[in-house]
Amino acid sequence: MDRRTLVIVLVVLAVLAPTWYVAAHGEPPSEEIRIDHSVNEIRPLEGFVDTPNKLSPSQVGVIVWVALLALVALLAFFHRFMNDAARPDATEPATTDVAAADGGTETTFPWLATRDRWVVEYHAPSDAIEGLVAMGGLTVLAITFAALFTAEYLTLARTQFFGIYVFGMFMSLTGLTVSYYAWFMPHVEVAERRDH
Numbered sequence: 001m002d003r004r005t006l007v008i009v010l011v012v013l014a015v016l017a018p019t020w021y022v023a024a025h026g027e028p029p030s031e032e033i034r035i036d037h038s039v040n041e042i043r044p045l046e047g048f049v050d051t052p053n054k055l056s057p058s059q060v061g062v063i064v065w066v067a068l069l070a071l072v073a074l075l076a077f078f079h080r081f082m083n084d085a086a087r088p089d090a091t092e093p094a095t096t097d098v099a100a101a102d103g104g105t106e107t108t109f110p111w112l113a114t115r116d117r118w119v120v121e122y123h124a125p126s127d128a129i130e131g132l133v134a135m136g137g138l139t140v141l142a143i144t145f146a147a148l149f150t151a152e153y154l155t156l157a158r159t160q161f162f163g164i165y166v167f168g169m170f171m172s173l174t175g176l177t178v179s180y181y182a183w184f185m186p187h188v189e190v191a192e193r194r195d196h
Contacts, residue, residue: 016065022058078174082182116193123187131183135176142172 112119149165 012069016062019058019061019065078178082178112188112190118191119188120191121187121189125184125186128183131179134179134183138172138175138179142169142176145169145172 145165145168149162149169152162152165
């Protein structure tokens with residue numbers, strides 16, 4: 001394991017260990033608040049899995065930490081995926097030329113190249129069919145989650161999964177952005193003088 005990774009893991013464990021210790025020992029007994037189901041048929045606490053009706057502050061802290069670490073892991077996964085899918089192979093020759101529409105080459109980047117900044121490498125996007133399939137599937141998924149959210153809101157359904165639908169919709173949109181970057185954006189490396 002990398003030394004920096006080990007240090008990060010140790011710092012996170014040092015922060016989480018006291019919280020988890022307190023959470024593992026529970027809390028003093030208290031009266032449970034019950035929901036009166038006779039008023040209406042909406043059950044906002046129902047979900048895909050059985051969850052406790054009450055949580056202590058220390059248990060909430062553990063859940064928040066786990067959720068944050070999961071988001072960091074998801075961000076690292078997306079970053080690594082974009083680099084692996086978009087970065088060219090080391091054996092692939094790099095060029096500063098861009099193919100022009102008439103079949104020739106165009107060697108200038110007027111929006112990037114200045115007296116103190118120039119293009120070092122340019123790799124055209126792969127435009128692979130996998131990118132189209134991924135973007136099409138994620139678009140359908142985002143529309144589906146948006147429709148489920150709208151239907152849940154308009155019909156006041158018996159079980160409400162607003163958070164699940166919103167999470168799915170935004171994760172689908174995130175996947176769309178990642179897919180577009182990975183397969184349809186060119187890879188450009190730019191050098192710049194730092195003392196200007």
